[in-house]
Amino acid sequence: MIALLLRDLRLSVRAGGGFGLGLAFFLIVTVLVPFGVGPETGLLSKIAPGVLWIGALLACLLSLDRIFALDWEDGSLDLLATAPLPMEGIVSIKALAHWITTGLPLVLAAPVLGVLLSLPEGGYLWVVISLALGTPALSVIGTFGAALTVGLKRGGLLMSLLVLPLYVPTLIFGAEVARRGADGLAVETPLLMLAGISFGAMAILPFASAAVLRINLR
Amino acid sequence: MSIWEYANPVKFIRTTDRLLPWLSAGAVLCLVFGLVWGFFFTPDDFRQGSTVKIIYLHVPSALMAINAWLMMLVASLIWIVRRHHVSALAARAAAPIGATMTIIALATGAIWGQPMWGTWWAWDPRLTSFLILFLFYLGYMALWSAIDDDDTAADLTSILCLVGSVFALLSRYAVNFWNQGLHQGASLSLDKEENVADVFWYPLLVCIGGFVLLFIALVFLRTQTEIRARRSRALLARERAV
Secondary structure (H helix, E strand, O other), rough: OHHHHHHHHHHHOOOOOOHHHHHHHHHHHHHHHHHOOOOOOOHHHHHHHHHHHHHHHHHHHHHHHHHHHHHOOHHHHHHHHHHOOOOOHHHHHHHHHHHHHHHHHHHHHHHHHHHOOOOOOOHHHHHHHHHHHHHHHHHHHHHHHHHHHOOOOOOOHHHHHHHHHHHHHHHHHHHHHHHHHOOOOOOOOHHHHHHHHHHHHHHHHHHHHHHHHHHOOO | OOOOHHHHHHHHHHHHHHHHHHHHHHHHHHHHHHHHHHHHHOOOEEEOOOHHHHHHHHHHHHHHHHHHHHHHHHHHHHHHHHHHHHHHHHHHHHHHHHHHHHHHHHHHHHHHHHHHHOOOOOOHHHHHHHHHHHHHHHHHHHHHHOOOOHHHHHHHHHHHHHHHHHHHHHHHHHHHHHHHOOOOOOOOOOOOOOOOHHHHHHHHHHHHHHHHHHHHHHHHHHHHHHHHHHHHHHHHHHHOOO
16 A cells, blocks of 8 residues: 555656646636735735635646546556455545645645735634645545546546535635634634544545446446 | 336336326426416515515425435435446436426526515525535536446446535535525424415415426436437447347
C-alpha cells in the first residue's frame, strides 16, 4: 500500500503529472474574483471565506480525472485490480494521494490567498482548519466520481455534473465554519458537522468507489 | 405466487398492459375532477386570494418528485440484490418523470412566490434542496445515457442512486442549517392540530391521488418502452450476426 502511495505521489510530482496545476488554478480563481466583484475591501473580506472554499473545491474538481485516467489508459489499473490488495484499499490510497498532491497544497496556500482577499484577522485559522477537515472529503467523494466515469471518453464534464451535487453538504458546513470564524462567532456546530461528513465519507465511500471500479473493469 | 414473477419482462408487459388503461383513466379522472373542484369550487383564501389554488399542482408534484427518487432507490436496490432487468429499467424510466415533477414544483412555487413573497426565488432550504434534487436527477440521467453497455450502466447508476440518496438527505438537512426558511412548514401532517382547512384538503387529496396514478401509469408505460426497445435492439443484433 505504501509502495502504491509513493508511486502515485512520484508520478504526480514528476513531469506531466499536473502537480501544482490545481494550486495555480486556485490562485487564478481567487485573483479573478476581485475583478468580478470590484476591489472594495469591505465586500472582499465579507466574501473571502466563501471564495476560498469555492476556489479550493473547483481546483479539487479539476484534478479529479487524473486519479484513474492515466492508470486506466496504460492498463496499470487492471494490474492493480488483480493485485492481492483489496480494491477498497487501492481506492483509499488513490484518494489519499490525490489529497496530498491537491488538497494539502490548497490548505497551505489558502492563508496566502486570504491576504489578497483581505480576509479578517480571526479568519485565517478557521479557513485553514475547515479546509484541512473538508478537503479529504472532497478527495474521497471525487474519487467516487472519478471511478464512476473512468471508462468514458469525455467523462470530465459528466463527472463534474455527478460530483458537484455531492459536494454540497461539505461546502455548506466548510464555508460556514470559515465564515463564522472570520466573523468571530462560535464555530463548534458546523465544525463538528464538517468533521462528521468528512470522516463518514472516508469510512463509507471507498466501498462504493471500489464497487463501481470493479464494475467498470469487468 | 410471488411479486418476483413480475420480474419476467413478458409477464410484466402482459400485466401492465391490462392495468394501464385503468390507471390512465383513473389518473385523468382524478386530475380533471380534483383540479376543476380545486380551481372553481373552493373559496379564495382570505389572505392569499386566488393564488392559493396553485397548491393543487404544487404539492402533488413536489410529493411525487421525492417519491420518484424513493422509487428509483428501491428499484436500484432490487437490481443490485436480485438483478432483475425490469427493475433497473423501471428506475431508468422513473428518472425523467421525477425530474419533470421537480421542475413543475419549482416553477409553480416561483409563480406563487412572485405575488406572495415578492420574489421568484429565495435561497430557502426547501427550494434549495429541491434544486439540488433536480441536479441529482440530471446527473443520474446523464450517467445512464453516457454508458453504452446496458448492464454496466444499470450497475453504475444504481450505486450512484444509493450514494446520491445519502448525500441528498445530507444536503436536505445541511441547507436547513445554512439559511432560515421562507417556505411555510408542513401543513398536511396527519398528526398535527393546525392543518390546511378541509375545503382545500379534500380536492388536494384527489389531486395527489391523480398524480400518484399518473406517475405509476407513466412509469409502466416507459418501462414497457424500454423493454421493447431493448428487445428490438437484440433482434437487430441477432439479424446482423446471421
